[in-house]
Amino acid sequence: MKRTELLMPKYRFRAVIDITADDLRKMGAKAVGLDIDNTIAPDGTMNFTEGIREWIESINKAGIPVTLISNGTILRVRYISNYLGGVPFVHLSCKPHTWGLKRAAKRMNTGIKELAMLGDQLFSDIKAANKCGAIPVRIDPLPAKSLYPHYYKWKDKRERPILELFEKEHGYGVE
Numbered sequence: 001m002k003r004t005e006l007l008m009p010k011y012r013f014r015a016v017i018d019i020t021a022d023d024l025r026k027m028g029a030k031a032v033g034l035d036i037d038n039t040i041a042p043d044g045t046m047n048f049t050e051g052i053r054e055w056i057e058s059i060n061k062a063g064i065p066v067t068l069i070s071n072g073t074i075l076r077v078r079y080i081s082n083y084l085g086g087v088p089f090v091h092l093s094c095k096p097h098t099w100g101l102k103r104a105a106k107r108m109n110t111g112i113k114e115l116a117m118l119g120d121q122l123f124s125d126i127k128a129a130n131k132c133g134a135i136p137v138r139i140d141p142l143p144a145k146s147l148y149p150h151y152y153k154w155k156d157k158r159e160r161p162i163l164e165l166f167e168k169e170h171g172y173g174v175e
Contacts, residue, residue, distance in 0.1 A: 006130045007122040007162050009138035012172050016040055016118055016139055017055045021062030026174045027116055027135050031108040032059060033069040033101055034087075035119030036080055038141040046083070049142070053084055067104040069093050069117065071124065095124040098132035105134070122159045138163075 011027060013019050016039060024032065037043040040052050056066050068089035070077045077091035088107060093100025105115045115134040119125020120141040129136035 004162060004165070006127050007159075008130070008166060009122070009126050009136045011135070011174055012138045012140070012163075012166065012170065013118075014140050014172060015049060017049060017051045018173075019055075019118070019137070021059055021064055023174045024059070024062075024064055024116055027137070028114060029116035029135055030064060030114040031105060031110040031116070032064060032066045033104050033115055033117040033119075033129075033134065034066055035095075035117075035121075035125050035139075036068060036070045036072060036077065038120040039118060039125075039139050040142075041080070042142050046080075048083075056084060056087060065108040065110075067108060069095070069100050069104050069119075071095055093128075095119075095121075096127035096131065098128050101128055101132050101134050121155070122162055123155065138166075 016034070034040065041048045059066055066087055068077060068081060068087055070089065070091055071093055072091055074091045077089050081087050081089045090100045090104050101115060101117055102112055105112045113133050116137050117125055117129035117134045118137045118139055120139050122138065126136040126138055
């Protein structure tokens with residue numbers, strides 16, 4: 001697989017809460033891997049996307065399990081899991097390595113090809129999903145990025161051409 005292909009999402013949404021259970025089913029997903037930083041909370045904060053608890057609950061009620069898959073430490077990820085009502089989690093997942101996604105899929109009793117990985121970063125979340133055959137779903141990063149501003153400026157510059165290529169052929173949502 002070419003480098004650009006490894007970084008290319010299959011689907012794109014503005015926010016996690018824009019995704020419905022029907023959207024996930026149309027993607028072929030039977031389980032969700034959910035990134036934390038800049039996907040459901042600005043990096044390093046506890047300021048969550050409004051409605052995220054209800055979204056997780058509705059996806060679970062639709063028979064689609066959700067697991068947090070984060071590169072964060074156990075202290076942060078466990079706290080967030082508890083805050084969100086005890087959502088299962090994989091911490092220190094080392095994305096773009098694939099073991100965290102594979103571990104989450106196994107825990108949710110689903111094949112890796114039926115796991116939708118929802119995350120904001122092409123170089124970690126999307127790359128990990130593509131490397132192991134999961135469904136790569138790019139969520140536009142939350143606007144507040146208080147930590148590591150130089151990193152985000154560098155990352156945004158490198159992601160821009162890939163997202164422009166994506167936009168030529170796709171739009172937001174599930175076609």
